[in-house]
Amino acid sequence: MLPLSLYIHIPWCIQKCPYCDFNSHAIKSDTPETEYIAALLNDLALDIQRYSITRPISSIFIGGGTPSLFSPESIERLLLGIGQQLELKEGLEITLEANPGTFESHKFAEFRALGINRLSIGIQSFNDSLLKNLGRVHSAQEAIRAAEIALQSGFDNFNLDLMFGLPGADPDSSKIDIETAIDLKPRHISFYQLTLEPNTWFHKFPPKLPDDETIFSTQKQCQQILAEHGYQQYEISAYSKQGSQCRHNVNYWQFGDYLGIGAGAHGKITQELPHRIIRSFKPKSPEKYLIDSHQSGGTEVIDMSELPLEFIMNHLRLKQGFTLEAYQAATGLGVATLEPALSDCVKQSLLVRQYNHYYCSEQGWNFLDNILEKFIVIT
Numbered sequence: 001m002l003p004l005s006l007y008i009h010i011p012w013c014i015q016k017c018p019y020c021d022f023n024s025h026a027i028k029s030d031t032p033e034t035e036y037i038a039a040l041l042n043d044l045a046l047d048i049q050r051y052s053i054t055r056p057i058s059s060i061f062i063g064g065g066t067p068s069l070f071s072p073e074s075i076e077r078l079l080l081g082i083g084q085q086l087e088l089k090e091g092l093e094i095t096l097e098a099n100p101g102t103f104e105s106h107k108f109a110e111f112r113a114l115g116i117n118r119l120s121i122g123i124q125s126f127n128d129s130l131l132k133n134l135g136r137v138h139s140a141q142e143a144i145r146a147a148e149i150a151l152q153s154g155f156d157n158f159n160l161d162l163m164f165g166l167p168g169a170d171p172d173s174s175k176i177d178i179e180t181a182i183d184l185k186p187r188h189i190s191f192y193q194l195t196l197e198p199n200t201w202f203h204k205f206p207p208k209l210p211d212d213e214t215i216f217s218t219q220k221q222c223q224q225i226l227a228e229h230g231y232q233q234y235e236i237s238a239y240s241k242q243g244s245q246c247r248h249n250v251n252y253w254q255f256g257d258y259l260g261i262g263a264g265a266h267g268k269i270t271q272e273l274p275h276r277i278i279r280s281f282k283p284k285s286p287e288k289y290l291i292d293s294h295q296s297g298g299t300e301v302i303d304m305s306e307l308p309l310e311f312i313m314n315h316l317r318l319k320q321g322f323t324l325e326a327y328q329a330a331t332g333l334g335v336a337t338l339e340p341a342l343s344d345c346v347k348q349s350l351l352v353r354q355y356n357h358y359y360c361s362e363q364g365w366n367f368l369d370n371i372l373e374k375f376i377v378i379t
Contacts, residue, residue, distance in 0.1 A: 002257045002270055002330065004055040005248050006082070008040060009262030010067040011286050014101055018135045018201035019194060023264030023284050024065045032290060033074050039290050041081040043261040043282065048085060051269045051278075053259070056087040059248035060094045066122075068098035072110035079114055093247045095120055095159075100138035100146035108153040118246075119150050119158040120190075125166060125173070126180045133167045133207065147184035157244060159188035164222065165215040166194055167207035178222045182229050187244035191222060192237035236317050236368075253317045255310070255330040263289040273332025277302045307331045308338050309375040316368060321351075321359025341374035 012027040047053070060082070062075070075096070082088070095118040096111060108119075125131050126140040138146075150158045160181045164174040181189055193215060196203045210218070223233065231239035235253060238246065251258065260267035260280060267280040282297040283289045302310060311331055315322040324335045331337075342358070345351040350364035350371050364371055 001055055002255075003058045003251050004053070005059045005061065005251045005256065005258040006044075006057050006086070007248075007258055007260045007262075007265055007267070008060065008062045008067075008078070009064060009260070009265040009282075010036070010062060010070060011065040011263045012069055013064060013066040014069070014099070015135070015137050019197070021197035021200050022065070025286060027066075027069055031069075033070055035290055036286070037070075037074050037078050037081075040078060040261050041085070044082065044085055044259070047259050047261065047267070047280070051259075051271065053086070053269075055257075056089045057082075057092060058089045059092055059251060061248040062094075062096045062116075063120075064097055066099045066102055067096055068102040068107075068111070072107060072114065075111065075116070076114050079116075093118055095246070095248055097122065098146070100142040103142070103146040103149045105149050105152060108149055108155070112154040117155070117157060119155050120161065120246075121146055121150065121158060122161045123147075123181070124161060124163045126177050127169075127173055130166050130168055130173060134163075135201075144180070144184065147186065151185065157187045159190055159246065160184065160186045161190045161192075163192060163194050164218050165209055167209055169210055169218075171210075171214060171218060174218045174222050175225065178225050182225070182231075188238070188240040188246060189226065189231055190238055191226070193219070234319050250318070253314045254326070255314045270330075274304050274307060275301075275332075277307070277331075304333070305377045307333055308341070309372065309377070312338075312375050313372055316360055316364075316371060319359065319365075321357060323358075324356040338375075344374055345371055 009023065011023050011025050012031055013024045014027060016024060016026055094116045096116045097120045099122045123143045124134055124136060126143055128140050131138065131140065147158070147160065162174075162177050162181060166173070178191070194209070196206055226233070226239045230241055232242065233239050234245050235249070238249065240246070257269050258267055259269070260282065263282060263286045264284040265282045269278045269280065270276070271278060278299050278301055280297065280299045308331070311322070311327055315326070327333070327335065327338065342351070345364065346353050349361050350367065351358050352361050360368065360371070
């Protein structure tokens, strides 16, 4: 059976950022924390029944929003409730997303004591001017302090999120951000380009961004610095020390299965290959989710003709690529269903083939959309 992960969405944050297209909502004084935890556990119980889940959970990711706004007592009820409903693999990875403005030493020590063993901290930049341009509510000093508190609280495995190509950035801004982050000794750094996503304030009122040449040069320079300090790129925007890849996200990119609970959460469950690989989605509105999470949302079966693209789109985010055996195991389809697109990509030097193992060339890595277009089935 494919590995199974659990994603939990807590949609509240201090303030909605102008670039954010996630399902997040500014927190209110009367945020229904207790009721939401109860709804999550009910949602999980229904999914377990709906999909006849018997597999153990190999990773848990609590994302948002800013889940660290919830109290340790609420997170404890959540984790205890999950453990009562599902088998948890020994040594499983449990990640909690957090933003610097929510860091208190005693609170994060309590999170660590609950069994949360990985933090993902949304820094974005260590430059106060750039943070202001991004609409962030924390300062550079608070960002540094957050990483220090994480270490002091016992989190030897944490991620720092950084962005490049920011409004108002000069060519050295990201270099300084990367070097500052490295000094804080995270095991993992996410480094990704700001994009102006639909349905965001930045998309409606676009800020002036650096030109493409500057952005590309910045990316290459920072990637070199990361590599020199032992951070290996294993995914488009993810860099880690040896053995510290985010196991939860790797399961996504390897087309593994995951349950998704919470407002706006998505899931993917394989019931029968290749005929019943199911996508699930929950109500986006927190208010609606609290009222009828077990009735709203829905599911859809991925059409078999779309499975080659779905698999390729995920696996090629990873530097290691994929094997034909992995394709057959995850989709239930024969290798001929990847043709002629797969051979075309090799001929055009977009993909490299070593026996039955395929991965992006440097050219393919920079032009991933060109590869994916070849696997789109026109009906």
